[in-house]
Amino acid sequence: MTDRVLTRVKAVICIYCGEVVVGDIEVMDGAAEAIRESFVKHDEGCTQNPIRTERERLRAERDLLRAAIALDAPALLEVLAEAEHTRWANWMRYQQTAPAEKRADWPRKAALAYWGMTNEEQESDRIEARKTLEIVRTYLRAAVDAFDKEG
Numbered sequence: 737m738t739d740r741v742l743t744r745v746k747a748v749i750c751i752y753c754g755e756v757v758v759g760d761i762e763v764m765d766g767a768a769e770a771i772r773e774s775f776v777k778h779d780e781g782c783t784q785n786p787i788r789t790e791r792e793r794l795r796a797e798r799d800l801l802r803a804a805i806a807l808d809a810p811a812l813l814e815v816l817a818e819a820e821h822t823r824w825a826n827w828m829r830y831q832q833t834a835p836a837e838k839r840a841d842w843p844r845k846a847a848l849a850y851w852g853m854t855n856e857e858q859e860s861d862r863i864e865a866r867k868t869l870e871i872v873r874t875y876l877r878a879a880v881d882a883f884d885k886e887g
């Protein structure tokens with residue numbers, strides 16, 4: 737026969753909402769873990785628990801920032817597409833006024849991969865890439881600002 741001790745638990749009461757989580761019961765030795773688990777379960781779901789409230793606020797913030805950095809907002813796509821059109825239109829205008837020696841070099845440049853160009857040649861592409869980065873930066877800042885206003 738194993739030794740089993742009967743213990744009386746008067747009550748386990750939530751400090752936030754005052755609910756009696758475990759009432760006046762008698763338990764066999766070893767049941768303490770089950771009592772603790774039922775209290776933890778109440779604690780995690782207790783609407784008066786400030787830690788639970790803060791955890792939910794932080795999860796909402798995390799979800800909003802995840803959505804922002806996924807960069808799949810239709811408005812962002814439109815702003816980037818607008819920038820592409822502007823880039824193309826500027827290129828079309830430049831083509832008509834570019835010096836003949838520049839134009840003569842375009843087939844060579846067009847045949848090269850970005851990594852095959854000189855650093856100076858790459859810089860003109862970096863200038864355009866920086867414009868795109870600024871659009872993305874502006875979008876991410878606006879997403880964070882919108883969250884700050886909500887919170």
Ligand SMILES: [Zn+2]
Nearest residue numbers: 750752753782
């Ligand atoms: Zn509670």
